[in-house]
C-alpha cells in the first residue's frame with residue numbers, strides 16, 4: 690500500500706473518478722464495501738485494493754470519499770475503524786465528494802481540525818457522464834482558499850473547482866442548485882403539458898421557451914417531453930439520466946437545510962411531494978427525474 694491517495698466508494702461516480710486519476714498517472718489505494726465493484730481494478734498496477742477503511746487510512750495522506758448518503762459518510766469518517774481514528778499521517782487531507790448535509794460536513798471538519806487534519810466538502814455536478822469525461826464541477830467548502838494540492842487533485846477528475854468558503858458551503862451550494870432544479874422541472878413539465886393540451890406543437894413550444902424568458906436547463910438540455918431533444922433521457926424512455934430517487938434525496942437534504950436556516954421553500958416542498966408520490970405510485974424512482982412529465986401528463990393512461 691504505497692500510494693498517497695486513498696479513495697472510498699467506487700460506485701457509479703467513484704469508479705469513473707478513480708479511472709481518471711489512474712489515467713493522469715496517480716497510484717491509489719481503494720476501498721468499497723461491495724468487493725465485486727472493484728473486480729475490474731484487480732489487475733491494475735496503479736491500484737491497490739484495501740481490505741478495510743482503516744487499512745486504507747493508515748497508508749494514505751489524501752483521502753477522497755464518494756459515498757451514497759449521510760450515514761455512510763459519517764460512519765466512514767468516525768467509526769472506530771474509520772478514517773479519523775486510523776489515519777497515521779500528519780496533516781492529512783480528506784475530501785468528501787458525496788452529496789450530504791452541510792451540517793454533517795461541518796462536524797467532520799471540526800473533528801478533523803482537532804487532529805490537525807484538513808477536511809473539504811467538495812460535492813460535484815456533472816453526473817456520471819461528467820465523471821467519465823473528467824469534466825465535473827467541484828463546489829468546495831472548508832477554507833477561504835483551496836490549497837494547491839487539493840485543487841490539482843480535483844482537476845484530475847474535473848474541469849472546474851469553485852471555492853465556496855467555510856466548511857459546509859460546498860454542500861449548501863449543491864443543495865441550492867438541486868432544489869431549484871427539482872422545482873423548475875415540475876414547473877416546466879406542467880407548462881409543456883398545458884401548451885400541448887391546448888394544441889400547441891411540442892417542438893414549437895419548446896423552441897419558444899428556449900429563446901424566451903422561461904428558458905432553463907431542464908428545457909434546453911433535459912427536455913421532459915419525448916422526441917424533442919434527441920439527447921434527452923425522455924427520448925430514451927427516461928433511461929440513463931439523473932434518477933428521481935437521487936433528486937428526492939437531495940431535495941430532502943435541501944428542505945432540512947431550509948428548516949435549519951429558517952428559510953421559506955414552499956415551491957420546493959410541493960415539488961418534493963410530487964416526486965415522492967410519483968416515485969411510490971408510478972415507479973419513476975429509477976428513471977430520470979424528467980419522467981415527472983409522464984405522470985403530470987398522464988401519458989400512460991392515453
Ligand code: NAD
Pocket residue numbers: 697698699700701702703720721722723726755756757758761764765786787788789813814815816817931935
Ligand atoms: P453509488 O450508490 O453508485 O455508489 C456508492 C458506492 O459506495 C457503492 O459502490 C457502495 O458499495 C459504496 N459504499 C456504500 N457504503 C460504503 C461504506 N460504508 N464504505 C465503503 N463503501 C461504501 O452512488 P453514486 O451514484 O456513485 O453517488 C455517490 C454520491 O455522489 C452520492 O452522494 C450522490 O448523491 C452524489 N452524486 C451522484 C451523481 C450521479 O449522477 N450519480 C451526481 C452528482 C452527485
